[in-house]
Amino acid sequence: MDLHVWFAYVATAIVFSLAPGSGTVNSISNGLSYGTRKSLGAIVGLQIGLAVHIVLVGAGIGALVAQSALAFSIIKWVGAAYLVWLGIQKWRDHSSLTAQGGDHDLxxxxxxxxxxxxxxxxxxxxxxxxxxFPQFIDPTKDQVMQILVLGVTTVVIDAIVMFGYTSLASQMGRFIRSERIMGKINKVFGSMFMGCGALLAAAKA
Structure with a gap:
């Protein structure tokens, strides 16, 4: 994998991990309820679940490349369009990110x-x-190594981000709960997703 392609993926993976989702809610909830140290196991758990998804996706993409180059190209275009759509949905999302505390004896x-x-x-x-993934994979090169690089990069970045959310929650939980703040955060990441999708689509034109 070329270095400039990897750097582009790193930037995209950071946006993916930072965008509020179920993992974010879990990390914030744990940070509020248990503190950073006890929540480290949960961060590892999130990465195990993510790694399973990466293996499943990687195996599917590898099989797709082997069977049909046309199908792979279609997936890349659909993927770019999906990123733009996801950005629009995130921009319009005004819900708050309420972190609910769990049982303190877990x-x-x-x-x-x-x-x-x-x-x-x-x-x-x-x-x-x-x-x-297909946006950053060259079908003419070794699929396994490319997917491995993307997968490890994704897990490492997500672990760092979830650790940051957990630590931040223990210090600034009341601000993270704010609907107004979350509305602004959603617009920022919505714009980033749309920008990533537009750039990927333009690069294929």
Whole structure:
């Protein structure tokens, strides 16, 4: 994988991880309820669930490339359009991100198992990865190595971001709960998603 392609993916993966979702809610909730240290297991759990999705998506993309170059190209175009659509939906989202505290007697292992299930039960991440990965994969090169690089990059970035959310929640939980603040955050990330989709589409023109 070319270095400039990887840097472009890093920027996109950061937007993907920062955008509010179920993993974010879990991280903020844990940060508010248990503090950063006890929540580390939950962050690991989220990454285990994400890694499972990455393996499933990677296997599917590899099979698709082997079967049909045309189908792979169609997926890339649909993926770029999906990013723009996702950005529009995020821009219009005015809901607040309310972090609900859980049972304070949960162990670290319980938090880890809960986090794994949260990501495994979130089909949106699979759809997003299916739309995202083909934009950065060269079908003429080794698929396994490219998917491995993208997968590891995704997990590392998401772990860092979830750690940041958890730490931030323990200090600034009341601001993160604010509907007004979340409305602004949604507009920022909505614009980023639309920009990523537009840039990817323009690059293929």
């Amino acid at each position: 162990s670290g292992w319980s938090l880890l198992r809960k986090a794994i299930l949260i990501n495994l039960a979130n089909p949106k991440s699979i759809v997003f990865l299916v739309a995202l």
